[in-house]
Amino acid sequence: MFGSDIGIDLGTASVLVFVKGKGITLQEPSVVAIDKNTNQILAVGQEARRMLGRTPGNIVAIRPLKDGVISDYEMTERMLKYFIHKTVGRKLFFKPKIIVCVPSGVTEVEKRAVIDATNEAGARMTYLIEEPIAAAIGAGLDISKPNGHMVVDIGGGTTDVAVISLGGIVVSTSIKIAGDKFDEAIIRYMRKKHNIMIGERTAEEMKINIGSAFPRNEETYMDVRGRNLVSGLPVNIKVSSSQMKEALDETVTAIADAVHSVLERTPPELASDIANQGIIMTGGGALLWGLDKLIEKRTGIPVVVAEDAVSCVAKGTGKALDSLHILEQGLSQSRSRYR
Structure with a gap:
C-alpha cells in the first residue's frame, strides 16, 4: 500500500x-x-x-x-x-x-x-x-486572520487555554488538570464521603452520566457499585449529581482560573474580539455538564462547546x-x- x-x-x-x-x-x-x-x-x-x-x-x-x-x-x-x-x-x-x-x-x-x-x-x-x-482549525475557526480566538481544549491529561491570532498563539497556558484529574477527584470523594473504593472505569462512568460543574435544575442519580473499605465487601449506593459537583469543584475551578488568567494577559484588541465572538471549548473534558456555564459565569463571555468536541x-x-x-x-x- x-x-x-x-x-x-x-x-x-x-x-x-x-x-x-x-x-x-x-x-x-x-x-x-x-x-x-x-x-x-x-x-x-x-x-x-x-x-x-x-x-x-x-x-x-x-x-x-x-x-x-x-x-x-x-x-x-x-x-x-x-x-x-x-x-x-x-x-x-x-x-x-x-x-x-x-x-x-x-x-x-x-x-x-x-x-x-x-x-x-x-x-x-x-x-x-x-x-x-489544531483544536481551533478542527472547530472550523479561520485562524489566519488578525482576529482573536480563544480556545479551551480539555483532554485527558492537560487543559490548554490559548488566544490565537494570525495563525499563532499569542497568550496561552497549559495545566495538568483535565479528564483524568476529574476521575481521581471522584475516586477520592467516594473514599472520603462514603468509605467506598471504586475503580477508574466506574469513576469515568459517573463523570459521564452524572458529573456536574454547575448546579443542575433537576437532580440526576446513578447507582454505583464499589468495595466498602471497612467490611471489604461489595456495596451498592445511589449518588447524586450535586454530590458530583461537590467532588469536582476544586478541579473545575482550577480550569476556570486558568481561563481567567489567560484573559488577564490578553492584549485589549484581541480581548474585545473574544468578548464579541465568545470562547470555544473542545476536547472530551469539555463535555462535562455545566463546565461551559461555569466559565461563562466566571468570565462574563459567551462559551460554546464545539460540535464533535472529542474529534476537533x-x-x-x-x-x-x-x-x-x-x-x-x-x-x-x-x-x-x-x-
Whole structure:
C-alpha cells in the first residue's frame, strides 16, 4: 500500500488517527497491556482498556502517556507502531508524513521524545502541532486572520487555554488538570464521603452520566457499585449529581482560573474580539455538564462547546496536512533517520 499522510491526536486518554482522504479512521484508548514475564504486548487500545484493574499479577495494563506527555517511551513507540499499522497497513511502499499534537506547554525534551517515538514507529517525517491550534482549525475557526480566538481544549491529561491570532498563539497556558484529574477527584470523594473504593472505569462512568460543574435544575442519580473499605465487601449506593459537583469543584475551578488568567494577559484588541465572538471549548473534558456555564459565569463571555468536541484536535491535524507548506513555519519537524 502507498503511504498516506497521517494526523495523530496523541492523547493521555485516547488516540485518534486521521488519514488524509479518509478522515478519522481510528479512535482507541491510550492503553497497552503487557506480560511482565516476557515483555510481550498482549493488547492495545480498547481491548487493553477492558483489562484495567482486572489483570493477574504477570499482566499489567498501563497508560504510556501521563499529563499529556510520554511517561513510558518504549510503550508509546510500540503503541504508535500498532496504531499506524492498524490504520494504513503493515506493507508500505512509502513511509507516511505524520503530524502529532502536543500540549502548548511541553518542553523541548518532551517534544523530542514525541518526534523520536513517532519516527521509530514508522514516520518518514514528523511534525508537531500545538493542540490549541489544531483544536481551533478542527472547530472550523479561520485562524489566519488578525482576529482573536480563544480556545479551551480539555483532554485527558492537560487543559490548554490559548488566544490565537494570525495563525499563532499569542497568550496561552497549559495545566495538568483535565479528564483524568476529574476521575481521581471522584475516586477520592467516594473514599472520603462514603468509605467506598471504586475503580477508574466506574469513576469515568459517573463523570459521564452524572458529573456536574454547575448546579443542575433537576437532580440526576446513578447507582454505583464499589468495595466498602471497612467490611471489604461489595456495596451498592445511589449518588447524586450535586454530590458530583461537590467532588469536582476544586478541579473545575482550577480550569476556570486558568481561563481567567489567560484573559488577564490578553492584549485589549484581541480581548474585545473574544468578548464579541465568545470562547470555544473542545476536547472530551469539555463535555462535562455545566463546565461551559461555569466559565461563562466566571468570565462574563459567551462559551460554546464545539460540535464533535472529542474529534476537533484530530480533525485539525487532518486539515493541517493540506497546508503543511504554510504551517511549516510554526511547526516543529524532523526527518526520520530511517528514510
